[in-house]
Amino acid sequence: MLGLRTATGINRDLWRSELVQLAGEAAIARVNRVIAQYEQAGVIAIETDSSRLRLTDPEGFLRSNSVLSDLFNAIEGDES
Amino acid sequence: MKSAQSAKSADRLNPSVWHDRAYAPPVAAYLHIPFCRRRCFYCDFPISVIGDRRDGSNSLGVQTYVDQLCREIAATPNQGRSLETIFFGGGTPSLLTAAQIVRLLEMLDRQFGIAATAEISIELDPGTFDRAKLATIAAAGVNRVSLGVQTFDDRLLQAIGRSHTADEIDQAIELLQSGLIENFSLDLMAGLPHQTAEDWDRTLDRAIAIAPPHLSYYDLIVEPGTVFDRYYQPGADPLPSEAAAAEMYRRAADRLTANRYDHYEISNYAQPGYACRHNLTYWQNQTYYGLGLGATSYVNGQRVARPRRRDAYGDWLDRYVESGVAWVDTVEVEAGDGDRSGVGVGDAGITDGDGD
Numbered sequence: 011m012l013g014l015r016t017a018t019g020i021n022r023d024l025w026r027s028e029l030v031q032l033a034g035e036a037a038i039a040r041v042n043r044v045i046a047q048y049e050q051a052g053v054i055a056i057e058t059d060s061s062r063l064r065l066t067d068p069e070g071f072l073r074s075n076s077v078l079s080d081l082f083n084a085i086e087g088d089e090s
Numbered sequence: 091m092k093s094a095q096s097a098k099s100a101d102r103l104n105p106s107v108w109h110d111r112a113y114a115p116p117v118a119a120y121l122h123i124p125f126c127r128r129r130c131f132y133c134d135f136p137i138s139v140i141g142d143r144r145d146g147s148n149s150l151g152v153q154t155y156v157d158q159l160c161r162e163i164a165a166t167p168n169q170g171r172s173l174e175t176i177f178f179g180g181g182t183p184s185l186l187t188a189a190q191i192v193r194l195l196e197m198l199d200r201q202f203g204i205a206a207t208a209e210i211s212i213e214l215d216p217g218t219f220d221r222a223k224l225a226t227i228a229a230a231g232v233n234r235v236s237l238g239v240q241t242f243d244d245r246l247l248q249a250i251g252r253s254h255t256a257d258e259i260d261q262a263i264e265l266l267q268s269g270l271i272e273n274f275s276l277d278l279m280a281g282l283p284h285q286t287a288e289d290w291d292r293t294l295d296r297a298i299a300i301a302p303p304h305l306s307y308y309d310l311i312v313e314p315g316t317v318f319d320r321y322y323q324p325g326a327d328p329l330p331s332e333a334a335a336a337e338m339y340r341r342a343a344d345r346l347t348a349n350r351y352d353h354y355e356i357s358n359y360a361q362p363g364y365a366c367r368h369n370l371t372y373w374q375n376q377t378y379y380g381l382g383l384g385a386t387s388y389v390n391g392q393r394v395a396r397p398r399r400r401d402a403y404g405d406w407l408d409r410y411v412e413s414g415v416a417w418v419d420t421v422e423v424e425a426g427d428g429d430r431s432g433v434g435v436g437d438a439g440i441t442d443g444d445g446d
Contacts, residue, residue, distance in 0.1 A: 013375065067353050068353075
């Protein structure tokens with residue numbers, strides 16, 4: 011998930027594959043809810059072909075700590 | 091028959107790719123050089139303070155540490171690929187003599203091999219190097235410098251406890267731009283005590299005028315146990331408010347991207363082709379060797395944090411060299427231990443004054 015620190019972000023398919031391995035299918039739904047909230051707020055951007063996920067510049071980068079924290083919580087099933 | 095593209099896509103969805111990546115032989119090495127003239131008021135990195143009159147030429151502590159680093163390099167199993175990036179971080183690596191830096195590079199080359207196109211970076215502080223040192227390390231392969239400027243304002247430099255002056259920054263940049271090592275980065279800090287929006291704009295003006303190939307920009311964070319932790323509350327006067335610090339971040343993004351810098355990572359900007367290849371290793375979750383006190387390595391699927399105190403690191407090194415057993419069995423493993431973003435070193439407690 012450190013890839014979210016970069017402007018190119020992360021490959022969504024690869025990340026999903028890893029998440030399933032780490033936390034199971036149930037984690038995907040929780041993570042997607044967090045992503046949708048931040049996308050609506052203009053903090054996360056999803057490329058038009060849905061292949062990459064990235065933080066927006068500068069607002070997403072400014073809120074990176076909150077985003078990463080919420081994503082980790084969602085992965086661990088501690089969604090707030 | 092599958093096309094190369096579809097085969098590649100299938101590989102990407104194969105979970106074993108993740109396993110393979112964590113076990114890929116490292117092509118990056120980080121070396122921690124834990125010495126500074128003094129401790130900056132915001133710093134909680136593992137360093138030893140050696141004062142203004144000592145450096146690698148006359149400090150027994152530095153000389154002993156270089157010997158220890160060479161022992162660790164020699165004892166580290168070669169995982170099979172030559173190094174494509176090397177990063178000397180600190181601390182203040184420029185307190186080493188040129189001969190000590192060259193010796194470490196020779197050790198790395200002997201143990202792992204260094205690729206002909208390797209990016210070899212070193213953190214230099216203004217006032218700690220001259221033309222002769224720069225020329226010698228450039229001839230030995232160092233081809234990228236990260237210059238610890240923080241601010242161009244003497245008043246602010248004093249307020250954060252830096253050991254250099256604005257004049258020394260000018261001299262350092264003149265040396266770098268004289269053709270010895272033109273691929274350099276300026277490290278800047280915002281959110282400093284007493285720093286105003288106008289101060290920050292002047293910092294950006296100056297940085298843009300210098301036109302370095304790369305810029306790193308960090309917000310001041312008041313870390314536990316630092317001098318600033320004793321005197322300041324985050325967001326309270328004389329530190330900028332949270333909103334003011336955020337505005338400095340936005341201002342940097344606006345102005346630097348308008349001047350052809352790619353904001354390629356939260357804290358980093360580069361002209362086209364000058365992103366730091368070594369730091370991308372961390373952000374892309376690739377494997378790397380970490381060498382020296384407090385350094386974290388990521389090899390064979392394990393993140394391994396070395397002790398952060400000189401005596402403990404020495405004891406660890408003795409055991410590591412003498413045991414001859416597998417890499418991950420010889421060291422303490424701290425699961426989830428964070429890296430200092432971009433430099434591969436842990437950031438918690440070490441005492442000062444044990445340099446010699």
